[in-house]
Amino acid sequence: MKSFKGKDWVMAALDKTKRMFSKAQYESLTEKIKEQRPLHRTESLLRTYKLRLLQGVGALGLLASISVGGNEYVQLHTYEVYHVYVGSQIAGTVSDPKIVEDYIIGKVKQLEENNPNVHMVLNSDEVAYKAEKAYKIQSDDEAALMNLDGLLKSHAVGVQLVVNDKLVGIVKDKEMAEDVLNRIKGKYVPQNQKKDGRVSVLSVAPEPQVGETVVQSAEFMEKVDLKITEIKPEDIAKPEDLIVKLETGDVAPSKYTVEKGDCVGCIAKKLGISKQLIYEKNPWIQDDKIKIGDVLDVTMLKPALTVKTVEKIVENQEVQHEIIYEKDDTMRAGQIQTIKPGKNGMKKVTFLVTKANGYMMDQELVDEEIIEQPVPEYAKKGTKVILGEGSGKFIWPVVGAKLSDYFGMRWGKMHKGVDITGNRNIVVADNGVVTYTGDKGDGYGNKVVVDHKNGYVTVYGHLSKIETTKGKIVEKGEKIGVMGSTGDSTGVHLHFEIQRNGVAENPLKFLSR
Structure with a gap:
């Protein structure tokens, strides 16, 4: 055969130079020539032999030529392939891992198009590759991809919204879950503190101007967890339905x-x-x-989530001016004549109000600043002593007073005084005469009313015990009762009012820290 003719010629030439080699060299060279079966490789060796013979290279050069030619041939027919596994199962052998990666990407896109309302996940994390490099090794991309299609499995995943370790609902993904939570929290934050509909960073909330309310913090009182888990597509809840469930607790009207x-x-x-x-x-x-x-x-909702907000409120409040009296023995006792009218001052007060889902839980007066000093009034007053006449300067009726509610419109109605907690002993705020003690059934519970004989009347409500009597003349700081929760009260505190000529005024006009 022609494919052996060239090789036989080489063998003959080798025999002629046999004496130039040792026995071991000759046998090795003979085997090398026999391995070069293709005609083009044999003829290549022959040409190399002739060239080296002419150059005087000799048999040693011929041996090197034959060895190099054999390696080139093996290298040309040595390939690298990749065995593809899904878990412990082999899918097949491919020429390049990119073929598998592109196939997986295409399959993921198809899953997303077929299931727009839920996230579908492939077990592509189980796909692994094992590279192998060998002589004339074969790959079959098409067969591998066909087998891979049967080994790749898909399933739906979603995010569980868990409140206090109790599953409330499932949404498509974490982004949607956070949007639901943000929408609930955002209902209790002013619009100017939101950015793109989301609650802004409250830790750097601006200082409120007078008449403004700024939320300092907004957080859930319950423990909220978001858990990614395998689900059924029909388990996904609509965000609007989930918000209603979180805010109402599915409570029926009452x-x-x-x-x-x-x-x-x-x-x-x-x-x-x-x-x-x-x-x-x-x-x-x-x-x-x-x-x-x-x-x-009277439907009392039982929301799964409670948004606790701390609001800073700044208000301007009047400061009542004092009256400086000049005694006049020509005027009868109790008679007052203004010499120079006074003017009320102004102070800026700051409150921290804590709310739960918009309902007030606590209120604290944290700062007050006089921005306009009051101008005193000067007046003449008769010198005849009238027992029980007040000075017009009031003291706090509670030692260590702390406000729990303040004057103004509250809960849809006018709150005519302030609510105070602190030491439970109640003292009278100025000299006066006790005009009422008891419970009228008007919501104040046990109350004491004191007339200060100068146009002012003070009221002390919700007492647990009254320690004075009607008609008694009391002096500023004298104990008149004990704080309680009688009447229309939601906790132990003192309801304190100051009325001037029959009209309730803000007690903070007359009291300072």
Whole structure:
């Protein structure tokens, strides 16, 4: 055969130079020539032999030529392939891992197009490759991909929203879960503190201007966890439905029919709810007027999530000017004549108000700053002593006083005084005469009313014990009772009012820290 002719010629030439080699060299060279079966490789060796013979290289050069030619041939027919595994199962052998990676990307895109409302995940993390390099080794990309299709499995994943270790609902992904939580929290944060609809970083909240409220912090009181898990596509909840569930607790509406002897505070205490809830659910109630047979909405939602906010509020409040009296023995006792009118001052007060889902939990007066000093009034006053006449300067009726509610519109109605906690002994704020002690059934519980004989009247409500009597002349700082929670009260505190000529005024006008 032609393919052996050239090689036989080389063998003949080798025999002629046999004496130039040792026995071992000759046998090795013979084997090398026999391995070069293709005609083109044999002829290549022959040409190399002739060239080296002419150059005087000799048999040693011929041996090197044959060895190099054999290695080149093996190298040309040595390939690298990649065995593809899914877990412990082999899918096949491919020429390049990129073929598999492109196939997986295409399959993922197809899953997303076929399931737009849920995340589908392939077990592509189980795909592994094992490289092998060998002589004339074969790969089959098409067969490997066909087998791979049967080994790749898909499943749906979602995010569980868990509140206090209890599953509330499942959404598509973490981004949607965080959007749901942000929308709930955002209901209790002013619009100007949101960016792109999201709650801004509250740790750097700006200082409020007078008349403004700035939320200092907003956080959930419950433990909230987001857990990625395998799900069924039908388990996915709509964000709007999940928000309703988180905010209401799926509580059914509840009604209450007013009975004889009922009042707003009485109903709140009977049902264990706040007055604020009753006012908000029934805005038609004016001045606490309800009658037998009225039906109230008293639905008390039980939200799965509670947003606790701390708000900083800054207000301007008047500071009552003092009256400096000049005694005049020509005027009868109790008679007052203004010589030079005074002017009220102004102070800026700052409160921290803590709320839960918008309902006030606590309130603290944290700062007050006089921005305009009051101008005193000068007046003449008769010299005849009248027992129980006040000085017009008031002291706090509680030692270590802390405000728990302040003057103004609260819960849909006017709050005519301030609520104070602290030492439970109640003292009279100025000299005066006790004009009432007892419980009128008007929501104040046990109360004491003191007339200061100068146009001012003070009221002390919700006492647990009254320690004075009607008609008694009391001096500023004298104990008149003990703090309690009688009447229309939601906790132990003192309700304190200052009335001037029959009109309730903000007690903070007359009191300072």
